[in-house]
Amino acid sequence: MTVVRTVLGDIDAAEMGITYSHEHLxxxxxxxxxxxxxxxxxxxDAAVEELASVTALGLRTVVDAMPCDAGRNVLKLAEISRRAGVHIIAPTGLHHERYYDSLHWSRVASADEIADLLSADIDQxxxxxxxxxxxxxxxxxxAGVIKVAGSLNRLSGLEEKVFEAAASAHNRTGCPILxxxxxxxxxxxxxxxxxSHGVDAGSVALSHVDKVVDRGYHRELFDRGVFVEYDQAFRWPKExxxxxxxxxxxxxxxxxxxVLGLDAARRGYWRVHGGSPGMTYLLDHFIGAMTERGLDTEVQRRLFVTNPALMYSFSQS
Ligand SMILES: [Zn+2]
Known part of the structure; x- marks a missing residue:
């Protein structure tokens, strides 16, 4: 079987079903x-309630994207998975450096030391x-995914080290990278x-790239063999x-x-907190808009089911 590592244990990728590929529960x-x-x-309780309306529409798997020491809480993710009846892929990795203070361990640790920590989250x-x-x-x-972050138009020196550590942890464990x-x-x-550090591009997904509406840029990404994770669908004011x-x-x-996600990382986006559009958006609004544009159920199945199963599978060593 092709393994996907969820917070409650390994599953066959074929069991993932409809998947949101970048969320914050x-x-x-x-x-x-x-x-x-x-x-x-x-x-x-709020996450379980928000998810109930989405699982009613068919959601089966959620990828959580908050890595080490930036508000991650794996015990809460495990409880949500059990109570909401959804598979949750929990992350390791490091967020953007603005989310860590000036003395944070990630600034002084070597790439190898960081890779040790990430690998232990994944293996142990x-x-x-x-x-x-x-x-x-x-x-x-x-952990079933390694989440790392880059800066605007570049990678800083610290980010290069963190990406190198992510590559190393991927090479040791087969864990995909978001x-x-x-x-x-x-x-x-x-x-x-x-x-360049040995990662298969097919195990990498790049988040938020639909913020750049440039066909040439997206062609360059596709040519490299990576997955793109589009998560801006509900944020456009007009077109x-x-x-x-x-x-x-x-x-x-x-x-x-x-692959598709919402990245709805604010209370103001959750219906249970009085916000909008709510976590149902992709399945109760966006799918209809896709159908109107000729992106039919076969395409939708690929983006929500087939592609995430490939992307989030551990590579076999
Ligand atoms: Zn996010």
């Missing part, structure tokens, strides 16, 4: 919330204390660095450029390299 405080109070998503179990350090208490819940592209940029630079990019990908024959 828990952001349990930390620097992201200090900077942006609306990021606070620490309530298991995520630290209950979220690598807030120095004490580590491993849970039975293992990246944050600042304003959608630098996807080519990120991919080239990972591939939906995410749909436009999907049409271009269809014309160019690259729909087998696209």
């Amino acid at each position: 828990i952001i349990d405080g930390g620097r992201p919330v200090e900077l942006f109070p609306d990021f606070l998503l620490n309530d298991v 179990g995520i630290d209950e204390r979220d690598y807030g350090g120095p004490l580590v208490r491993r849970t039975p819940h293992r 990246t944050h592209c600042e304003e959608g940029t630098a996807g080519t630079i990120q991919t080239d660095l990972l591939v 939906n450029h995410t749909l436009k990019l999907l049409e271009w990908a269809a014309e160019d024959g690259h729909l087998n390299q696209v």
Whole structure:
């Protein structure tokens, strides 16, 4: 079987079903919330309730994208998975450096030392204390994706080290890699660095790249063999450029390299907190808009089911 590692254990990729490829079910405080109070998503009951309306529409798997020491809480993710009846892929990795203070361990650790920590989250179990350090208490819940982040149009020196560590952890464990592209940029630079360190581009997904509405940029990404993760669908004020990019990908024959998510990392996006559009958006709005543009049920199945199963499978060594 092709293995996908969820917070409650390994499953066959064929069991994933409809998948949201970049979400935030828990952001349990930390620097992201200090900077942006609306990021606070620490309530298991609220997540379970928000998810109930989406599982009613067929959602089966959610990829959580909050990595080490930035509000991750693996025990809460495991509880949500059990109570909501959805598979959750929990992350290891490091977020953008703005989410860590100036003395954070990630700034002084070597790439090898960081790779050791990420690999242990994947092989042994995520630290209950979220690598807030120095004490580590491993849970039975293992990480199934490595999340790392780059800067606008570039990778900083620190980010290059972190990407190198992610590549090393991927090479040791087979765990897939999900990246944050600042304003959608630098996807080519990120991919080239990972591939130069031995990562198969087919195990990499680049988040938020639909912020860059440039057909040539997306062709460059597709040519490298990576997945793109489009998650801006509900944010466009007028014309939906995410749909436009999907049409271009269809014309160019690259729909087998696209996965979809919401990245709804704010209380203001959750219906249970009085916000909108709610986590149902992709399945109760966007799918209809796709159908109207000729992106039919076969395409939808590819983006929500087939592609995530390929992307989030562990590579066999
Ligand atoms: Zn995110």
